[in-house]
Amino acid sequence: MxxxxxxxxxxxxxxxxxxxxxxxxxxxxxxxxxxxxxxxxxxxxxxxxxxxxxxxxxxxxxxxxxxxxxxxxxxxxxxxxxxxxxxxxxxxxxxxxxxxxxxxxxxxxxxxxxxxxxxxxxxxxFFPWEDWRQGKPALLEEAMFPLLRDYCDQPHGPDMPSGTISHRDRFQLSFGAGSGVWDEERALDRYEMLYGAGLTYEARRDGRPEAKHCDEIPPFGESMTFDHRRILATALSRLRAKLKYRPVVFELMPPEFTLTDLQRTVEAISGQHLHKQNFRRLVEGAHLVEPTGRLSTATGGRPAALYQFRRDILTERPTLGLRVGRH
The missing domain is CATH 3.90.79.10 (Nucleoside Triphosphate Pyrophosphohydrolase)
Known part of the structure; x- marks a missing residue:
C-alpha cells in the first residue's frame, strides 16, 4: 500500500x-x-x-x-x-x-x-503495419494515415503539458509520414499514438473518449488483454534496437545455420527486406560468424555452407551487432 x-x-x-x-x-x-x-x-x-x-x-x-x-x-x-x-x-x-x-x-x-x-x-x-518485408503495407496509406491526419487536426486537450510536440509532429516522427523516414525502432511510439487517437480496440474497451467512433473504423491488428499489446510493442522496439549493437539474433538461431537462415531471421525481427549481397558483406565485416566446414542440403538446391556464431568476439569488443538500414 x-x-x-x-x-x-x-x-x-x-x-x-x-x-x-x-x-x-x-x-x-x-x-x-x-x-x-x-x-x-x-x-x-x-x-x-x-x-x-x-x-x-x-x-x-x-x-x-x-x-x-x-x-x-x-x-x-x-x-x-x-x-x-x-x-x-x-x-x-x-x-x-x-x-x-x-x-x-x-x-x-x-x-x-x-x-x-x-x-x-x-x-x-498484433502489429501488421510493422512488416515491410514486402514493401510498405497498404493499410498505412489506405486506412490508417487518413484517420491519423484527422486526429492530428484536432486541438490538444487542456491538460496537455506545455512544450509537448504537436500531434502532427508525433505522426511524422513515429510513422515517417510526409518526407520523414520510417524508423523500425519506433514500434512503441506508433502503437501509443494509435491508442491515444482511439484507433485500437483496446482504446474502445478502456473507455478512451477519443474512441467514441471506434466502431466505425477497421481493426488495426488483434487486441490483447489489459496493456499487454503495449508491453509487446515495447519489446519489439527494444529487440529491433538491440539487434544493431548486441548479437541477440544468435539466441534465436540453431547452433549451425546458413547465411540465408540468418538473413531471414534478421528480416523477420526488423520487418525489413535486406539485399542479399549487402547483408553478407555486413555479416562478414562484423566478424560475427565463422564457417563450420559443413554443408546443408535442406534447401533442396545447391548445398549451402553452414556457419556458427563466433563467441570469441564477445571478449574482443563491447559493441557488436548487425546495423541494418532504415527506409
Missing amino acids: SQSGVMIEIDLNAVIVSVDQSTPYVLTVPHASRQGEQGLPYGPFDPLQHRTFEIGLRSFVEMQTALKLGHVEQLYTFGDRGRHMVSPEAKPHVVSVGYLALTRQTPESDEILAAQGAKWRSWYD
Whole structure:
C-alpha cells in the first residue's frame, strides 16, 4: 500500500520471442476472464513466495506454459494511471513489470505448450503495419494515415503539458509520414499514438473518449488483454534496437545455420527486406560468424555452407551487432 492509502499490485509479464520459418513469434496464453482474448504470460508478484521479480516471473511462465526460460532481461515498468481499463470493484492500482526472453521452438516444447493452452502467435498479427518485408503495407496509406491526419487536426486537450510536440509532429516522427523516414525502432511510439487517437480496440474497451467512433473504423491488428499489446510493442522496439549493437539474433538461431537462415531471421525481427549481397558483406565485416566446414542440403538446391556464431568476439569488443538500414 502506498502512503496515500492506494493499494498497489505488481504484475510480472513475459514477452517470449522465437523465430521460425521467417516468422517472428510471441508466446500467448488465454485470459481466464475474457473469453477468446490472448495475453502474455503474467501473474502478481508475491514477496512472501518470490524472493525476486525474476524468480516470480519464471514461476508464472512455467506454471502457465510449462516452459523453462533461459536468459531474460527487464524491459520497462508500466505504472501510468489510465493505461488500461480498471473495473470499478478493482481496488489495487496495477504496476506492470515487463520482461523479454528469447528462445527457440522445438517439437517437444510445442507439444507441451499446446497442452497448456499456450500458443505461438506471429507478432505481426498484433502489429501488421510493422512488416515491410514486402514493401510498405497498404493499410498505412489506405486506412490508417487518413484517420491519423484527422486526429492530428484536432486541438490538444487542456491538460496537455506545455512544450509537448504537436500531434502532427508525433505522426511524422513515429510513422515517417510526409518526407520523414520510417524508423523500425519506433514500434512503441506508433502503437501509443494509435491508442491515444482511439484507433485500437483496446482504446474502445478502456473507455478512451477519443474512441467514441471506434466502431466505425477497421481493426488495426488483434487486441490483447489489459496493456499487454503495449508491453509487446515495447519489446519489439527494444529487440529491433538491440539487434544493431548486441548479437541477440544468435539466441534465436540453431547452433549451425546458413547465411540465408540468418538473413531471414534478421528480416523477420526488423520487418525489413535486406539485399542479399549487402547483408553478407555486413555479416562478414562484423566478424560475427565463422564457417563450420559443413554443408546443408535442406534447401533442396545447391548445398549451402553452414556457419556458427563466433563467441570469441564477445571478449574482443563491447559493441557488436548487425546495423541494418532504415527506409
